[in-house]
Amino acid sequence: MNKEHRFETKAIHEGYEAKAHCNSLASPIYQTSTFTFETAEAGEKRFSGEEPGYIYSRLGNPTVRMLEERIASLENAEAGLAFGSGMAAVSAVLMNFVRSGDHILCSEGVYGCTFGLLNMLKDKFSIDHDLLPLDSKDQIRGAIRPNTAVIYIETPINPTLKVIDLEMVSSIAKEKGIKVVVDNTFSTPYLQRPLEYGCDIVLHSATKYIGGHGDVIAGLVAGDQETITSIAKSTQKDIGGILSPFDAWLLLRGLKTLPIRMDRHCDNARNIVEKLNRHPRVRNVMYPGLKSSPSHLITMKQMKYPGGLISFELEGGKKEAQVFMNRLKMIKIAVSLGDAESLIQHPATMTHAVVPDGERRRMGISESLIRLSVGLEAWEDIWDDLLQALES
Numbered sequence: 567m568n569k570e571h572r573f574e575t576k577a578i579h580e581g582y583e584a585k586a587h588c589n590s591l592a593s594p595i596y597q598t599s600t601f602t603f604e605t606a607e608a609g610e611k612r613f614s615g616e617e618p619g620y621i622y623s624r625l626g627n628p629t630v631r632m633l634e635e636r637i638a639s640l641e642n643a644e645a646g647l648a649f650g651s652g653m654a655a656v657s658a659v660l661m662n663f664v665r666s667g668d669h670i671l672c673s674e675g676v677y678g679c680t681f682g683l684l685n686m687l688k689d690k691f692s693i694d695h696d697l698l699p700l701d702s703k704d705q706i707r708g709a710i711r712p713n714t715a716v717i718y719i720e721t722p723i724n725p726t727l728k729v730i731d732l733e734m735v736s737s738i739a740k741e742k743g744i745k746v747v748v749d750n751t752f753s754t755p756y757l758q759r760p761l762e763y764g765c766d767i768v769l770h771s772a773t774k775y776i777g778g779h780g781d782v783i784a785g786l787v788a789g790d791q792e793t794i795t796s797i798a799k800s801t802q803k804d805i806g807g808i809l810s811p812f813d814a815w816l817l818l819r820g821l822k823t824l825p826i827r828m829d830r831h832c833d834n835a836r837n838i839v840e841k842l843n844r845h846p847r848v849r850n851v852m853y854p855g856l857k858s859s860p861s862h863l864i865t866m867k868q869m870k871y872p873g874g875l876i877s878f879e880l881e882g883g884k885k886e887a888q889v890f891m892n893r894l895k896m897i898k899i900a901v902s903l904g905d906a907e908s909l910i911q912h913p914a915t916m917t918h919a920v921v922p923d924g925e926r927r928r929m930g931i932s933e934s935l936i937r938l939s940v941g942l943e944a945w946e947d948i949w950d951d952l953l954q955a956l957e958s
């Protein structure tokens with residue numbers, strides 16, 4: 567594969583050589599748990615690392631490896647790793663970097679289960695954390711402690727879509743030798759590549775845009791070879807949250823169309839946002855592409871387009887939000903995002919229900935907040951459905 571190829575080409579070809587697989591156009595699925603050794607001595611050499619080769623699919627699998635090479639290339643990273651879920655990726659990365667007594671600095675607003683994981687690390691392993699807006703140098707410098715091991719960022723943040731300046735955070739982290747981990751789920755490498763802004767590790771819930779078809783749960787990680795090897799040999803191998811070969815194959819397929827799907831998601835979102843923003847029942851539309859958004863300038867700096875998610879509030883509270891959602895006819899009520907189908911959810915009672923009330927409010931998640939993952943349908947049909955639910 568030519569490393570100079572553009573993103574769209576790499577998304578289709580990187581990690582796969584047909585010649586090495588009977589010239590099969592589609593990549594084969596190595597649906598096997600283990601690999602045989604010619605002799606006992608050959609097995610010994612594989613285990614000692616003296617001879618390269620596959621051993622057992624928890625330690626590596628050819629179909630999964632193709633995916634790992636592809637995501638590494640798309641994120642401009644040295645190496646990649648695949649996991650059985652986004653949360654398996656988040657936990658393997660964090661546990662690789664921290665030990666008991668350490669501190670994690672985290673964006674004020676993360677996916678509900680990441681918030682749950684941070685609390686578990688605190689309660690069980692004395693790994694403390696602080697959640698902060700991370701929107702000024704002084705604030706970040708003031709929050710860093712001698713034991714801060716990791717700065718963990720979601721950007722855009724789920725579900726308020728606030729954007730964090732990756733270059734600013736990583737420059738401060740570098741001064742102090744702290745690792746910066748970025749959850750790039752909402753952007754995908756097509757819209758934003760955090761390693762190019764000096765961050766150390768990027769991860770994804772590949773369940774979302776990377777898979778793109780609502781049929782797989784998966785996680786991906788990319789970064790420098792040394793860190794990726796360390797994760798592969800410890801928090802991946804020994805905790806074991808690996809991806810199945812079939813699910814890796816679904817993601818290889820999903821990645822081929824990622825650029826064109828993202829273009830369409832973003833175009834549709836731009837059209838819907840304009841309409842939503844002008845509707846009298848809708849208030850506080852959160853979309854980093856809006857010129858009025860506090861995140862607009864940073865978005866323009868570090869993202870190709872502002873993404874395919876829109877959050878907004880309606881007049882009223884939980885009841886009004888639920889009545890509105892129940893009136894929708896085509897848009898599906900479901901958590902997850904990044905699928906062909908438009909999906910809508912109520913973060914306060916769904917994805918972020920595990921976050922205590924006060925903390926949730928500090929994250930900017932009110933009872934009337936609704937998150938829409940704009941799908942690939944004709945945007946006019948998505949808008950018609952929203953409009954009839956707003957006006958009926």
Ligand code: LCS
Binds near residue numbers: 720724902
């Ligand atoms: N990171 C982010 C930003 C996420 O949104 C999610 C899941 C995860 C990590 C975890 O990934 P998973 O293990 O589910 O693959 N977010 C969800 C959401 O917003 N709705 O449903 C799941």
